[in-house]
Amino acid sequence: MPVMTYRDALRAAMAEEMERDEQVVLLGEDIGVYGGTHLVTNGLIDQFGPRRVIDTPISENGFTGAAIGMAMAGMRPIVEMMTWNFSFQAADQIIQNAAKIHYFSGGQVHVPLVIRGPNGGGVQLSAQHTHSLEGFYGHFPGLKVVSPVTPEDVKGMMLASIRDPDPVIFLEAGALYGTKGDVPEGDYTVEFGKARIAREGSDVTLVAYGRQVNMLLRVADDLDKEGVQAEVIDLRSIRPFDTETIITSVKKTNRAVVVQEQWRWFSVASEVAALIQEHAFDYLDAPVERVSGAEVPAPYARNLEVAGFPSEEQILEAVRRVLYQESR
Amino acid sequence: MATTKRTARRGKTGNDAGTDSRKEPQVQLETEELISLYQKMVEIRLFEDACQRGFRQGKIGGYLHLYIGQEAVATGFLESHRSGDRIITAYRDHAHALLLGATPRQIMAELYGKGTGLVKGKGGSMHLFDAENDFYGGYGIVGGHIPLGVGMAFAAAYNKEDSIVQLYLGDGAINNGAFHEAANLSGLWGQDGLNPCLWILENNQYGMGTSVERATANTNLASKFDAYGIEHEQVDGMDVVAVIESARRASERVRESGTPFAVEALTYRIVPHGAADFLERYRTKEEVKKWRERDPIGLLEQRLEDAGVEEIAIAKIREEKQDIVADAVKFAEESPVPELSELTTDVYASEMHVADAG
Numbered sequence: 001m002p003v004m005t006y007r008d009a010l011r012a013a014m015a016e017e018m019e020r021d022e023q024v025v026l027l028g029e030d031i032g033v034y035g036g037t038h039l040v041t042n043g044l045i046d047q048f049g050p051r052r053v054i055d056t057p058i059s060e061n062g063f064t065g066a067a068i069g070m071a072m073a074g075m076r077p078i079v080e081m082m083t084w085n086f087s088f089q090a091a092d093q094i095i096q097n098a099a100k101i102h103y104f105s106g107g108q109v110h111v112p113l114v115i116r117g118p119n120g121g122g123v124q125l126s127a128q129h130t131h132s133l134e135g136f137y138g139h140f141p142g143l144k145v146v147s148p149v150t151p152e153d154v155k156g157m158m159l160a161s162i163r164d165p166d167p168v169i170f171l172e173a174g175a176l177y178g179t180k181g182d183v184p185e186g187d188y189t190v191e192f193g194k195a196r197i198a199r200e201g202s203d204v205t206l207v208a209y210g211r212q213v214n215m216l217l218r219v220a221d222d223l224d225k226e227g228v229q230a231e232v233i234d235l236r237s238i239r240p241f242d243t244e245t246i247i248t249s250v251k252k253t254n255r256a257v258v259v260q261e262q263w264r265w266f267s268v269a270s271e272v273a274a275l276i277q278e279h280a281f282d283y284l285d286a287p288v289e290r291v292s293g294a295e296v297p298a299p300y301a302r303n304l305e306v307a308g309f310p311s312e313e314q315i316l317e318a319v320r321r322v323l324y325q326e327s328r
Numbered sequence: 329m330a331t332t333k334r335t336a337r338r339g340k341t342g343n344d345a346g347t348d349s350r351k352e353p354q355v356q357l358e359t360e361e362l363i364s365l366y367q368k369m370v371e372i373r374l375f376e377d378a379c380q381r382g383f384r385q386g387k388i389g390g391y392l393h394l395y396i397g398q399e400a401v402a403t404g405f406l407e408s409h410r411s412g413d414r415i416i417t418a419y420r421d422h423a424h425a426l427l428l429g430a431t432p433r434q435i436m437a438e439l440y441g442k443g444t445g446l447v448k449g450k451g452g453s454m455h456l457f458d459a460e461n462d463f464y465g466g467y468g469i470v471g472g473h474i475p476l477g478v479g480m481a482f483a484a485a486y487n488k489e490d491s492i493v494q495l496y497l498g499d500g501a502i503n504n505g506a507f508h509e510a511a512n513l514s515g516l517w518g519q520d521g522l523n524p525c526l527w528i529l530e531n532n533q534y535g536m537g538t539s540v541e542r543a544t545a546n547t548n549l550a551s552k553f554d555a556y557g558i559e560h561e562q563v564d565g566m567d568v569v570a571v572i573e574s575a576r577r578a579s580e581r582v583r584e585s586g587t588p589f590a591v592e593a594l595t596y597r598i599v600p601h602g603a604a605d606f607l608e609r610y611r612t613k614e615e616v617k618k619w620r621e622r623d624p625i626g627l628l629e630q631r632l633e634d635a636g637v638e639e640i641a642i643a644k645i646r647e648e649k650q651d652i653v654a655d656a657v658k659f660a661e662e663s664p665v666p667e668l669s670e671l672t673t674d675v676y677a678s679e680m681h682v683a684d685a686g
């Protein structure tokens with residue numbers, strides 16, 4: 001299998017599907033001539049031309065709505081949000097139209113649309129440019145929400161997203177664009193709603209999605225040295241959601257820690273904790289722990305920012321609490 | 329390559345270096361006034377050169393957007409600022425804060441993420457605020473701040489403050505829905521004298537890598553205000569004296585009438601969009617060079633020389649400003665980072681503490 005970066009896997013998936021299906025077009029700010037602010041679409045305008053790689057003005061509400069219209073009329077647009085922070089301007093179109101048209105048209109019209117872009121904190125981007133929106137978009141029935149972390153999943157889930165008949169919110173781990181991994185060639189898709197066991201273990205279940213998965217793998221290595229075997233689950237998809245994989249794991253380990261960068265209140269981790277107590281209450285040996293971002297808008301100063309994001313120490317502390325070990 | 333073809337298609341405004349709006353201003357400024365303007369503009373330029381260095385050294389993080397090439401616009405308009413007039417802009421905001429009275433030390437410390445910063449290290453480059461000096465930010469979402477300016481103008485009229493708002497926005501922001509809704513409100517409320525808002529459209533030819541021509545079919549940006557009943561004019565944004573002439577007239581008119589007025593300043597961002605951007609495939613070196621010849625600081629130097637100010641006096645100003653900037657950098661470097669307890673302060677204005685939420 002070729003080794004590719006997260007970024008190149010994204011581009012490869014989109015380019016392959018554009019070759020196969022000319023209804024697939026890209027829209028977004030500076031995705032063409034400029035090459036994409038994160039270079040995800042770099043070169044695609046040369047390959048497919050400006051009719052299919054459409055540079056838009058800074059009109060998120062307008063071009064996202066227009067993409068919904070294209071999808072309703074038979075096309076398969078992929079919208080790039082330069083970053084998901086700008087999607088609030090398009091939220092009316094995404095939530096009020098994309099998510100609901102199939103339902104309120106009584107199933108007559110559907111919206112095969114992908115909206116993609118980097119999500120989550122960067123380095124010192126501060127309050128208006130730091131959001132993790134899985135919980136936010138995951139809240140709305142009618143949307144599918146995915147958050148891949150490996151280049152392999154990026155390709156497989158992007159192809160699945162483009163072919164999906166429903167609107168897909170494709171939340172990329174912007175911080176991982178440069179990370180590498182094996183990526184299957186050709187027509188490779190990953191089914192939505194199937195979590196991935198990133199590491200097997202028997203003592204505690206650690207759950208995350210996006211870049212926090214990599215953090216959990218590092219924590220699991222540390223725990224290994226202490227003789228604790230952690231099972232790491234990568235959710236991959238927020239909606240649909242794979243309850244079964246989590247419950248099976250918790251029945252085995254009897255303990256769970258859920259980690260996310262987003263705020264804790266009304267979040268994915270809260271949902272996971274609720275599902276575990278509904279389906280595996282009798283198996284739990286400790287309350288489910290949630291490790292989340294600090295309940296504040298993101299600060300600029302690096303020391304404050306670091307203190308506001310979930311850390312490996314916080315995760316280790318949470319693991320020790322569910323294992324009833326002394327904290328260090 | 330398609331890229332080159334499309335870049336070459338850039339139309340008039342990108343290449344003519346602002347010629348359309350250029351005519352010799354009528355306003356007569358004393359030599360002292362010219363010197364004072366020069367001091368301000370040089371301070372901004374040298375300050376931002378230091379920002380760029382700090383960014384390259386990794387001492388400034390996040391997004392950093394420099395105003396290099398556009399100094400005459402804010403300098404010229406804020407010359408008409410009267411205490412109490414509220415100022416609001418987007419993320420390219422260092423000059424505005426400096427001109428309104430925030431010190432180079434406070435701003436540099438902010439960019440360095442220090443507790444002594446203008447907003448305690450919480451906002452960074454994009455979110456400078458200095459309410460005491462009438463500066464209401466500093467915003468990162470394109471278009472997002474525009475309705476706020478209109479609302480502040482309403483409040484000023486409602487409370488009979490005799491103050492106005494200077495609302496700055498970019499050529500890219502004008503294609504954002506927020507602009508159109510806010511401009512409509514401003515025109516509407518202005519009919520009743522309830523919107524003393526001076527709209528300052530900083531047309532620096534590009535929104536990131538997208539030229540005006542590639543972003544809208546009607547490239548006469550000032551004319552967009554026609555749709556909302558707001559009168560407007562264009563000004564050469566590279567010539568601070570021309571800007572002052574327009575600014576004085578426009579501010580007076582807005583202040584007296586309580587109705588909005590818009591000025592499109594034709595200017596140019598000489599530097600890349602953000603300090604981290606290096607690919608400039610969207611414009612040619614020749615184009616940048618052409619605009620550099622009309623660098624606002626260079627043009628002002630020309631005026632100073634014409635007024636008989638000696639080169640040595642000009643050089644001395646630069647030296648003085650260099651010292652001030654060096655002092656600001658030193659202050660920023662030596663300042664402590666914010667206390668960790670600051671993470672959770674300022675979330676609410678009321679007594680509610682974040683812990684009450686979780």
Ligand SMILES: Cc1ncc(C[n+]2csc(CCOP(=O)(O)OP(=O)(O)O)c2C)c(N)n1
Nearest residue numbers: 086420468469470498499500501534535536
């Ligand atoms: C809603 C939104 N979309 C996209 C961005 C990313 N972005 C930041 S600045 C910018 C260009 C804005 O251009 P303009 O209004 O002309 O201001 P300038 O940068 O030229 O000063 C873009 C697209 C953003 N910050 N907000």
Ligand SMILES: [Mg+2]
Nearest residue numbers: 498499534535
């Ligand atoms: Mg611009």
